[in-house]
Amino acid sequence: MVNLIKTKGGGNLKIHIEVDPTLDEPAVTLHVPAKTPAVDELVAAIQAADRVQQRLxxxxxxxxxxxxxxxxxxxxxxxxxxxxxxxxxxxxxxxxxxxxxxxxxxxxxxxxxxxxxxxxxxxxxxxxxxxxxxxxxxxxxxxxxxxxxxxxxxxxxxxxx
The missing domain is CATH 2.40.50.1020 (LytTr DNA-binding domain)
Incomplete structure (x- = not known):
């Protein structure tokens, strides 16, 4: 399944979901072009989301x-x-x-x-x-x-x- 999502900068973000019966839990791999200026922002957002989830x-x-x-x-x-x-x-x-x-x-x-x-x-x-x-x-x-x-x-x- 592939979806195209418009990003803030006007570009497209391709999302590909692949069902893998050998995995025990979901895994995410991001492939970005070498000259992507928003990579640091993306990493910071993922880390912030991870910290929010780590609450009991x-x-x-x-x-x-x-x-x-x-x-x-x-x-x-x-x-x-x-x-x-x-x-x-x-x-x-x-x-x-x-x-x-x-x-x-x-x-x-x-x-x-x-x-x-x-x-x-x-x-x-x-x-x-x-x-x-x-x-x-x-x-x-x-x-x-x-x-x-x-x-x-x-x-x-x-x-x-």
């Missing part, structure tokens, strides 16, 4: 809030409830930790049986005899990492650069 609904004192995943420091399961920690607030969710783990982007990594953290929010990782401690950017909150997950987290943080 959590509750706090009986009210529901849309929280950006970029603001989440970590998820913590305790007493049959998952708490969502940001730098300034704590929310709860009815989802189980393993259900969240399946939905979260790869910036989130499991660091214990009961916690998943956002590696883009990590300020420091300290290894000591008493435990492995993570401190977060712009927050007083801290989280312990189990020995089992320490190496994977360390590698993920080094990968992040």
């Amino acid at each position: 609904t959590f509750s706090w004192h009986g009210e529901n809030y849309q929280v950006s995943l970029a603001d989440v420091l970590f998820f913590e399961a305790r007493d049959h409830q998952v708490t969502v920690h940001t730098a300034t607030a704590m929310y709860t969710t009815g989802q189980r930790l393993y259900e969240l783990a399946e939905r979260l982007p790869n910036q989130f990594i499991q660091v214990s049986r009961s916690a998943i953290l956002n590696r883009t929010q990590v300020f420091s990782l300290t290894r000591s005899v008493t435990g492995n401690l993570v401190k977060f950017q712009n927050s007083h909150k801290q989280l312990y990492v189990s020995r089992r997950y320490y190496q994977a987290l360390k590698h993920a943080l080094e990968e992040k650069g």
Whole structure:
């Protein structure tokens, strides 16, 4: 199926949709001419749309809030409830930790049986005899990492650069 759409600059945008039974999820590839001035704007718009989609609904004192995943420091399961920690607030969710783990982007990594953290929010990782401690950017909150997950987290943080 091919559609022609008029663009803001007056040119045409061809859209071709191809059904591929070998794919598990949709994939988008954009082919643009080498001298396309709007490529940066297009990339920025796609990134902005991606950030908007990466929001989940959590509750706090009986009210529901849309929280950006970029603001989440970590998820913590305790007493049959998952708490969502940001730098300034704590929310709860009815989802189980393993259900969240399946939905979260790869910036989130499991660091214990009961916690998943956002590696883009990590300020420091300290290894000591008493435990492995993570401190977060712009927050007083801290989280312990189990020995089992320490190496994977360390590698993920080094990968992040």
